[in-house]
Amino acid sequence: MARVALIALSVLFSTALFAGEKPREERAEPREGPAVQEPPEEDESLKPQEYAFNPLQAEKELKIGKFYYKKTSYKAALRRFEEATKWNPSLAEAWLRIAETRVKLHDDKGARDAYRKFLELEPQGKQAAEVRKKLENPGKG
Helix, strand or coil: CHHHHHHHHHHHHHHHHHCCCCCHHHHCCCCCCCCCCCCCCCCHHHCCCCCCCCHHHHHHHHHHHHHHHHCCCHHHHHHHHHHHHHHCCCCHHHHHHHHHHHHHCCCHHHHHHHHHHHHHHCCCCCCHHHHHHHHHCCCCC
């Protein structure tokens, strides 16, 4: 008998506690009006990278890209070469490396675009004649 009374008392107590609260679905306030604007990102690693002319950083990215290219990690090399061109858009060697890497990745259109950019930057460079041949005969380059 004492157990039944104890159970009844605990049920009564718990219903009295939750009687004043609305169910969770009803407690959520409906959103009306314009959407709430998110605060600015505090985590520095998630902010988009801002590029300014930095030839030293471009050379560093180029060097790392060459390392990845030698290891046949062409996608990683391509990312580094592209990063180098963001730091220094007039770095002709980076554009040449982008073209060569895209050839390895079977991206012929991207390779042609990069070869053209290289020729635009260094029309009389050492490798200009070779690059022109590759553009004229894309199957052999």
